[in-house]
C-alpha cells in the first residue's frame with residue numbers, strides 16, 4: 001500500500017482516483033473546485049492545497065486541464081514543490097506541452113524527486129473501466145515503481161523514452177483522433193446526403209479496413225446526435241495547438257491538423273466549446289447544408 005496524492009478530480013481524475021482506493025492505496029486528494037463526495041465516502045482524505053497533498057504522499061499524481069494549470073499546481077503558491085521531500089515521485093497524467101514538461105521535470109529533479117509524464121488516451125469510458133492507454137516519459141526506475149499504480153487505471157502502458165516523450169506521444173495520438181473524427185464525419189455526411197442510412201453504413205464499414213474506435217464510438221454519437229462530453233472540443237483545441245506550435249518549432253508542416261483545428265475553431269464560434277469533439281461534424285454539416293440523418 002502506498003500513500004498517493006491525486007490533484008484534479010474532474011471527468012478523468014475522479015474515476016482514476018477511485019480505482020486507486022479500490023486497489024488498496026491511501027489517497028490524499030485536492031481539487032481547486034471541490035472533492036467529489038463519493039471519493040470521501042470511499043475513504044480519500046481531502047487536503048486544503050497541493051502542498052498538503054505532496055507532504056502526505058510518496059507519489060503525487062496531477063490530472064488538470066492544461067500546461068498553466070500543471071505549472072500552478074507544481075510551482076505556484078502552496079504548490080507541490082513546497083510540500084515534497086527528496087525521494088518522492090511526481091506523475092503528471094494531464095495532456096500538456098512536451099517542451100514545458102521537460103522544464104517541469106528538471107525543476108522537480110532539482111528537489112531530489114523523479115518526474116514522469118504519463119498522459120492517457122481512452123476518455124471517460126476508459127477512465128471508468130480502468131482501461132486507459134498510458135504513454136510514459138521518464139526514468140526507468142521511477143517507471144518500475146509507479147507501474148503497479150498505472151495498472152490499476154489502465155491496460156496498455158508503455159515507457160516511450162525520457163521526460164517529454166510521453167506528452168509527445170499523446171500529441172501524436174490527438175492528431176490521429178482529430179483527423180479520424182473529420183474523416184468519419186465526412187463519410188457519414190456523404191452517405192446521408194446520397195440517401196443511404198448512415199447507421200447501416202457505419203455497421204457495414206465496421207467489419208472492414210476503414211473500421212476504427214472513432215467510427216464505432218464517435219460515428220454512433222454523430223448518428224444519435226449525442227454531443228455531451230466526453231472529451232470537450234476546447235481540450236482538443238489545446239492538444240492541436242500543441243501539435244501545430246510544435247510543428248512550427250520543428251520546421252515541419254501538418255496541413256490536415258491545421259484544417260482540423262480550423263473546424264474545431266468554427267465549432268467554438270458556433271457555441272460548441274463544451275461539445276464532445278465528435279461535434280466537429282456539425283461544422284461539416286453547415287458547409288454541406290445537410291445533417292447526418294437517416295436516409
Ligand code: NAD
Nearest residue numbers: 008009010011012031032033064065069094095123124231
Ligand atoms: P476536467 O476539466 O473535467 O477536470 C480537471 C480538474 O482539474 C477540474 O476538476 C478542475 O477543478 C481541476 N483543477 C484545475 N486547476 C486546478 C488547480 N490549480 N489545482 C487543483 N485542481 C485544479 O478535465 P478532464 O476531462 O478530467 O481532463 C483532464 C486532463 O486529461 C486534460 O489535460 C485532458 O486533455 C486530459 N484527457 C481528457 C480526456 C477526456 O476524455 N476527458 C481523455 C484523455 C485525456
